[in-house]
Amino acid sequence: MLLISLVQLHAADPVIGWLGGTADSFEGYTLVAPGSSTTTYLIDNAGRVIHSWQSNYRPGLSVYLLEDGKLLRSGKVLATPADMNTGGWGGLFQVLDWDSNVLWQFQYSDDQVQQHHDVEMLPNGNVLVLAWEMKSAAEAIAAGRNPSLLNNNQLWPDHIVEVAQTGSNSGEIVWQWHSWDHLIQDFDPTQQNFGVVADHPELADINAIGNAGSDWLHGNSVDYHPELDQIVISARAIDEIWVIDHSTTTSEASGHSGGVQGMGGDLLYRWGNPQNYDSGSAADRWLYGQHCVEWIPPGFPGEGNITIFNNGTGRPGPDFSEVLEIVPPLNSTGGYDPSVGGVYGPEAPVWIYSDPDPGNFQAGFISGTRRLFNGNTIICDGPTGLLFEVTPELEIVWRYEVPVSNGIPRPQGTPIAAGNSLFRTQRFALDHPFLAGRDLTPGVPIETYLSPADPDGDGDVDLTDFSCFEQHFTGSGSGTGLPLFENAAGFYFDFDADGDVDCDDVDSMELIWTADPASFPGIPGCDLGEVFLRGDASDDGSVNIADAVAILQHLFSNGTLNCLQSADINDDDSLDISDPIALLQVLFGSGNTIPAPSGVCGMDPTPGDLTCEASICP
Template sequence: MLMKKLWMNTTILGLLIFSACNEEVEEVMNEELEETTDTETLFLVADQQNNAAHIITYDGEELFNWDFNSALGNDINLLSDGSLLVCLKADNAAITYGGYGGVFRKINADQSVAWEISYSTEDYTAHHDVEYLSNGNIIFPVWQELSQAEAAEEGFGGNYRLNPESIIEMNPITQEIVWEWHAMDHIIQDEDPSKSNYGSVADNPNKIDINYNYRTRDNGDIMHINGLTLDEENDLLYLTVNNYSEVWVLDHSTTTEEAKTNSGGNYGLGGDLVYRFGNPETYDNIGDATLSNVHYPNLLETGNMLVYANSVYGNQSEVVEYDLNPPYSLVAGQNNEPDVVWTFTDNDLYSSGISSAVRMDNGNTLITEGREGTLWEVTDVGEIEWLYKTNYSTIWRTYVFYKDDPAISALGL
């Protein structure tokens, strides 16, 4: 795919997009966009501002729209038959931190509803992300409710209730839970020796320090998983954990019973962390931190992973690509961090939350600057080929599709 996207044109285009204030400027902007349009590449945008999703072209033309008539709970998945799996906000949700959901709806290509399920009560709420697996199941993160007294019994040092993370895999037709994992089964703490989970954080890299950041927080959302990706070939589940500024890796080959323990599964670790990276400070380890807040663990076909690091440079974001090489090991006192093989940042790239990065077929990377509603296309050498301020002020993620994709054909586009 070749497009007329010279640096000079991009700079002019960026200025026009961000400062357009009269018809003459808008006319010039549209002329620039016409020069850069590729009719084969389409973008699926999760539009949080309008509780909708859109398929748009390079020039912003909306080719297909979904209006959910409910508040968008973040993620959307366009499936090969043209159906859309979407997270929506539950009316009765008891846990309502940013990114909460609680309802999953599958919408057919003709916009009829195939099914809708709720996973939200006073004790738990699904949130942020959902993945549709090849076996027809869905998998998603869940906040659970622990009272202050219950949290204290687990050695938690904060004086407030706790909302730790769980992962649920469900058959959406029968609503049977077929696999689950709970962070509270795998914690360590070094503050209260009277508790059974007391121990050395540094000596237990596969455990989660429940007290890592409670002194800097004032609510129970201490972990804040905001994205998940299942590598079905290796049966490994990747989680972006925003408030720990790292990626956790779980062994999905375990049974639910094994996932409660530290044995069983392909790695023999049960539900303990198989691997983690991005912020070795979380387990008192050596190595350089490469993440500060993080969204979307995007596993590439190469086996590498792209993530959106929200605040690596203060008010400046960065996209980071890691070279991942399972099987993994975590060794106390050893640098366990993977190699960083590519990054992109810019003085004007910043979103304090949400956002994503996707590798395109042409080798470029599409970046969604979520809280600015801006899309960036950058080359492997960091040149900005396209910069577009959309009509949507808040975008959860943007996914790339092509005209020959079965999902696009199923929608009649």
């Protein structure tokens, strides 16, 4: 178990990647799909890469690791149509296996429709696709749209299609729902959908005040509830979430009857801004430019409730973001009852996270949230690429900043001003069934390091770094000094990954010291070990035929070696028959040379029977 505790960062601490955490963090693997990158990463709680997937596309925008270990990844294939002038465009989705092989790719993008923002895998293997569809100015006006609210003579309302796979690059639309089929308006009495908006909360007012651009609703999130067979949608531009019935046929979904709830494709439930259906008042409004609406899964604390990332854009007073958890007013039949006055409840969320200083947490766009199995909530501040985890008591227990900017992993110590956005994230338990039998050996972090002992990333291993190292020194497991993993910097000083920052690690740090060697402070009781001579497997001070014999005896006759590293002739981090062969070639004039002992030690044990500290003989 990795034990870490959050502390205030100082000059030598990381500014990207893993920024710290506590033992109250939910131990697991976190999915990170940087918006500017074609790579998707799975990292552990210390920011080390467990696995990664490669795609030909940047996210467009959602990426999900599925319950069977496959990756569902939307992708950007076309720029936003010129008449749209909005964000979130994509165009296709892919299903990748663990090794990045594309099992299925489906493009939904042309001059009439375009996938955007989100997709959702259904239990039957079909995929829900959130998409725009183009309506001309004439069509919009015929639907009662106020011409003054038209932009570029087009309107792009949202719709959802369910796609079943028919081939590796094809699919069949087996169900669809269109917001365009469920409109009301009180602007143009000559149109068929003219009516009293307040009397029809199951319909969407086409003139609801929101985004006056072509992207009228700006749907940005879709989630599915398998037991209810319902879909929830986030309509950001009108500051509202909607629930619709998926049990309908496509024909029923285009009308106002049918399905389990008998309402066809009409809205079963809506929340966040009741003034959209001419009910309530400004005091009843909760949502401002929200993203990422999800039902909490069964077995998780709060199951059946809905979480929402409320961006807070355009709220009265200064903008600030918050995460909301609401209890929808679900009745015994799976429908939703409005409260007195026709406003759908609840009156207030059951749980809210916001920063005590609102100015510290304000994400103007994208972003997401998800409930974790232990009751904590992971939050994605999308524009800054900052992930953090909070307890039910609102304590931050883990922090991580995406270290990829404009598609390139950045060096530690360099703050990222822009270009490292993240749409949302997931975290899975260490023992999740789909992980069974997979190689989960931690690798290096996503961010780059000029040296593992250079936490401030300035290119020098010097007194500044040693000061931080000394704070994390724990001796030889005696518990002296500060706890290992007090923050992210402490993790990177454990060169041999044995769970202690001890004398062996002091040796490693001295070997890669870049300042004046005489200035290395050292730690009392820790002396640099004997530096080995590569090739001197017999430990007699010279390299000769006896060394090749010693290696062969070790490999085939249980012979012992005083220093395993000295026998790794070809420096491939393992001992095998290639090493005595390489030594004989050197001894008998092949022209080969023996690599010098490495002075830089990685952060994890190397393969085979060598230790990480490749330049020290224990």
